[in-house]
Amino acid sequence: MNDTLELPPSLWAATAEPAPPTASLSESVRCDVAIVGAGFCGLRSAIELARAGVSTCVVDSGQIGWGASGRNGGQVNPMGHEAPAVVAKRWGVNEDHEQVRRYTAFTTSAADALFDLVREWQIECDAEQNGWIRGLHSTAAERDFEQLFAGWQAHGAALRMLDRDELEKLSGTRGYQKGWLAAGGGSVQPMSYVRGLARVALESGARIFPESRVTKLKQEGGVWKLSTHRGDITADTVLLCTNGYTDKLFPGLRETIVPVISVQSATPPLSQAQVEEILPQRQTFADTRRVIFYFRKTADNRLVFGSAGSDGNYPGNADRQRIIRGLRTVYPQFPELDIEYLWGGQIAVTLDHLPHVHELDSGLITGLGCNGRGVAMATAMGAQLASWVLNRSPSDLAIPVTPLRKIPLHRFHRMGVRTAVWWQERQDNREAAQ
Numbered sequence: 001m002n003d004t005l006e007l008p009p010s011l012w013a014a015t016a017e018p019a020p021p022t023a024s025l026s027e028s029v030r031c032d033v034a035i036v037g038a039g040f041c042g043l044r045s046a047i048e049l050a051r052a053g054v055s056t057c058v059v060d061s062g063q064i065g066w067g068a069s070g071r072n073g074g075q076v077n078p079m080g081h082e083a084p085a086v087v088a089k090r091w092g093v094n095e096d097h098e099q100v101r102r103y104t105a106f107t108t109s110a111a112d113a114l115f116d117l118v119r120e121w122q123i124e125c126d127a128e129q130n131g132w133i134r135g136l137h138s139t140a141a142e143r144d145f146e147q148l149f150a151g152w153q154a155h156g157a158a159l160r161m162l163d164r165d166e167l168e169k170l171s172g173t174r175g176y177q178k179g180w181l182a183a184g185g186g187s188v189q190p191m192s193y194v195r196g197l198a199r200v201a202l203e204s205g206a207r208i209f210p211e212s213r214v215t216k217l218k219q220e221g222g223v224w225k226l227s228t229h230r231g232d233i234t235a236d237t238v239l240l241c242t243n244g245y246t247d248k249l250f251p252g253l254r255e256t257i258v259p260v261i262s263v264q265s266a267t268p269p270l271s272q273a274q275v276e277e278i279l280p281q282r283q284t285f286a287d288t289r290r291v292i293f294y295f296r297k298t299a300d301n302r303l304v305f306g307s308a309g310s311d312g313n314y315p316g317n318a319d320r321q322r323i324i325r326g327l328r329t330v331y332p333q334f335p336e337l338d339i340e341y342l343w344g345g346q347i348a349v350t351l352d353h354l355p356h357v358h359e360l361d362s363g364l365i366t367g368l369g370c371n372g373r374g375v376a377m378a379t380a381m382g383a384q385l386a387s388w389v390l391n392r393s394p395s396d397l398a399i400p401v402t403p404l405r406k407i408p409l410h411r412f413h414r415m416g417v418r419t420a421v422w423w424q425e426r427q428d429n430r431e432a433a434q
Contacts, residue, residue: 007062007063007066007070008071008313008314008343008344008345009341009343010070010071010191010264010266010341010343011264011266011298011302011304011340011341011343012070012071012074012189012190012191012192012343013070013191013343014341015189015191015192015300016070016189016191016192016195017124017125017189017191017192017195017196018195019063019064019065019195019198020064020195020198020199020202020208022064022198022202022208022209022210023209023210024209024210024211024212024230025059025209025212025228025230025231025232025233026230026231027231028231028232028233028234029057029207029231029232029233029234030233030234030235031055031056031057031207031233031234031235032049032054032055032056032235032236032237033049033054033055033056033057033235033236033237033238033239033389034056034057034058034059034224034226034233034235034237034238034239035056035057035058035059035238035239035241036059036060036214036217036226036238036239036240036241036242036249037058037060037067037239037240037241037242037243037245038058038059038060038062038063038064038065038066038194038198038208038210039060039065039067039068039069039070039194039241039243039378040069040193040194040197040374040375040378040379040382041241041243041367041378041379041381041382041385042058042060042239042241042382043058043064043194043197043198043200043201043208043382044197044378044379044380044381044382044383044386045239045241045382045383045385045386045389046058046201046204046206046208046382047197047200047201047204047206047382048382048383048386048387048390049206049386049389049390050201050204050205050206051204051205052386052390054389054390055205056201056205056206056207057206057207057208057209057233057235058201058206058207058208058209059208059209059212059214059226059228059233060208060209060210060211060212061211061212061213061214062210062211063210063211064194064195064198064208064210065190065191065194065195065198066210067242067243067244067245067345067346068243068244068245068345068346068347068348068374069190069191069194069374069378070190070191070194070345071190071264071312071343071344071345072190072262072264072345072347072374072375073190073262073264073294073295073296073304073306074187074188074189074190074193074296074304074375075132075185075186075187075284075286075294075296075375076111076114076115076129076132076185076186076187076188076284076375076376077111077132077182077185077284077286077373077375077376078107078108078109078110078111078112078132078157078158078182078184078185078376079107079108079152079157079182080107080152080353080354080371080373080377081353081354081371081372081373082148082352082353082354083147083148083150083151083152084100084104084151084152084154084155085147085151086151087100087103087104087354088100090352090354091400099400101155102397102398103398103399104152104155104156105155105156105398106380106384106398106399107377107380107398108152108155108156108157108158108184109380110376110377110379110380111129111184111185111186111376112129112184113376113379113380114188114375114376114379114380115127115129115186117379118188118193118196121196121197121200123192123193123196123197123199123200124192124196125188125189125190125192125193125196126187126188126189126192126298126299127186127187127188127193128186128187128188128282128299129184129185129186130185130186130281130282130283130284131181131182131183131184131185131186131281131283131284132181132182132184132185132186132283132284132285132286133162133167133170133171133179133180133181133182133283133284133285133286134179134180134182134285134286134287134288135167135171135173135175135176135178135179135285135286135287135288136176136177136178136179136287136288137175137176137177137287137288137289138177138288139177141288141289142177144288145180145288149161149180157182157184158182158183158184159180159181159182159183160180160181160183161178161179161180162178162179162180162181163178164176164177164178167179169280170279170280170281170283171278171279171283171285172277172278172279172280172331173330173331175329175330176287181283185283185284186284187284187296188375189298189299190375193375197379209228209231212228212229212230212231213228213229214226214227214228214249215227215228215229217238217249217250219361219362219363219364223235223236224236224237224238224363224364226238236363237363237364237365237389238363238364238365239365239366239367239385239389240253240360240364240365240366240368241366241367241368241378241381241382241385242366242368243257243347243348243368243369243370243374243378244257244259244260244345244346244347244348244368245259245346246259246348246366246368250360250364250366252404252406253358253360253366253368253404255406255407256350256356256358256368256369256404256405256406256407257348257349257350257356257368257369257407258348258349258350258351258407259312259346259347259348259349260308260346260347260348260349260372261308261309261310261311261312261344261345261346262306262307262308262309262312262344262345262346262347262372263306263307263308263309263310263311263315263319263322263323263342263343263344264304264305264306264342264343264344265304265305265306265320265323265339265341265342265343266298266302266303266304266305266339266340266341266342267302267303267304267305267327267337267338267339267340268302268338268340269300269301269302270297270301270302270303274303274334274337275297275301277333277334278297278303278331278334279295279296279297282296282297283296284296291307291308292306292307292308292372293305293306293307293326293329293330294306294307295330302340303327303337305323305326305327305330306323307322307323307326308322309322309344311344312344312345312346313344314344315342315343315344319342319344320339320342323339323342324338324339347370347371347372347374348368348369348370348371348374349369349371349372350369350371351407353371354369354371354399355367355368355369355370355371355377355381355399356368356369356399356402357381357384357385357388357394357397357399357400357401357402358401358402358403358404359388359394359401360404365385365388365389365401367381367382367384367385367399380398381399384397384398384399388401
């Protein structure tokens with residue numbers, strides 16, 4: 001987590017539903033389970049545990065949703081980055097192995113499950129489930145694009161291929177050769193959604209302590225003690241739900257993921273002509289670029305457009321110009337499109353592009369590495385971690401529990417990511433021009 005507690009400015013922060021009343025930790029608290037991280041994953045875990053009668057406390061260094069949960073693009077995507085065959089290979093099993101089938105069912109159902117929760121818990125977050133489009137930006141990416149389509153369709157994902165003409169009608173851009181439509185995808189106002197989860201967690205009996213950075217985590221006498229500047233928590237079990245903002249609280253955990261900057265922008269409200277041409281049926285969109293473009297419309301008909309960036313708290317002119325170039329590339333017919341809001345955050349990327357669950361010690365577990373699919377994935381991950389607490393049956397989880405594996409030369413990751421983004425952007429541009 002970061003020492004900066006102020007909520008970075010964004011469209012989401014400016015327009016979200018109010019946060020439920022909470023206060024920072026200022027006393028000694030005893031509970032069954034302590035959760036570090038008041039985002040999608042941590043709050044979903046808290047809801048499931050509190051409803052099962054487990055006394056639960058959530059603590060965060062910032063406000064509710066301060067990290068990626070309040071800064072993402074709000075896309076709810078119903079599938080993973082890697083094809084099921086690749087997942088099986090990474091885990092050293094056959095594609096029809098029970099673990100792979102459990103994971104693919106978990107992944108393909110995550111979006112539907114999220115929208116079901118929004119309805120059940122009456123979370124006001126501008127939820128729309130109109131589908132997610134993925135666009136092919138060049139022939140160089142076609143083989144992986146088609147393998148991913150075929151692999152996930154075979155494992156139950158509701159996918160339909162789109163030719164160039166249909167893709168243009170649905171997106172308003174001629175910049176892609178073809179695409180697919182995943183019917184289960186959609187979008188939410190992520191800050192409103194995470195605040196809604198916090199409300200439900202509180203109503204279920206959990207306690208939430210924002211702006212209470214955990215400075216020390218230690219096991220003493222069979223229980224865990226979490227120390228903050230003004231109070232402490234003693235718990236039998238601890239869940240670390242910090243994802244892209246994982247710090248040094250548990251040695252070695254931060255070195256298992258690479259925090260990659262994702263930057264989002266929001267235009268002023270679109271003109272009527274733009275509303276009618278850009279994503280007229282209000283799907284979300286992401287493409288096959290290495291330095292991805294992704295975009296969607298909001299409830300008040302702004303265009304939210306995102307890509308890779310360099311500053312996760314206060315993006316500067318370089319990030320602004322990258323986003324502007326992206327807008328001009330995708331929608332050259334609307335050169336007047338401009339940015340009113342610009343913000344960024346960190347996503348947790350793993351080397352295998354799969355989410356990870358690690359049992360770090362007795363009574364200490366973490367789930368992280370959503371690889372940019374965190375709205376649906378982190379929500380679903382929270383339920384998985386709660387299941388582990390309640391049942392202590394790792395073999396039943398959709399994501400296998402694995403040991404920590406540090407990324408080699410991790411201390412150089414920031415330099416490496418920036419170089420990779422620069423190089424990959426050049427490759428994307430060259431391929432798209434062919």
